[in-house]
Amino acid sequence: LLLQPDHRLISQSQLAAEVKSIYTGLVLVENKCISVDKAQAAASQEKDRIQLASQHCQVLIALHSTLLHEHHDFFLSSQHPSATPALQRLALKYSMPARMWKHAIHSFLTLLREYLPESLEFMLYFIPLAYN
Structure with missing residues (x-):
């Protein structure tokens, strides 16, 4: 007997609403990261x-980590097996990979670099977090 993971069925309209909700939260966190x-x-x-x-x-790491998690959730939901082709194209349409790199990773690492050597410990903590 092979155990299968519990799959939750979701309608396309529910999935679209979920993606929209995630995107709204992502934009809020992204704007906060940009201003900070x-x-x-x-x-x-x-x-x-x-x-x-x-x-x-630590607060900045938490903020940028939250943005990374929001991007992850967006990618997972928009690429869900039951997502429509239009929903699957949203990541490219809104330049999500580039935005994730620019606002969640690169800008923060650049900031930490400006404060080296004091920020080295935080940089060494954030890099694996961002790339795993």
Whole structure:
């Protein structure tokens, strides 16, 4: 007797609503990441820049990790086996891979690089998180 994973049936309209809901949340987190990264980048360029506090770095990692998870959820739901072809094309239509790289990974790693060597521990934590 072979056990099969429990599959939940979902209608195309339910799936479309789920993708829309995930995308809405993703955009909110993405906009927050963009504004925080811009503010931090500006602060890092100031002559008398302040150190990036450990607690602040942890908050930034949590924010960018949340964005990565939102992208993951979006990709999973939009590529679901019962998704329509139009739903499956949304990731390319909205440039999701490029947006994930730019706002969830690259901008944050660039920020952490500006604060090296103090930020090395956080960079070493975030890199495997982003790429696994």
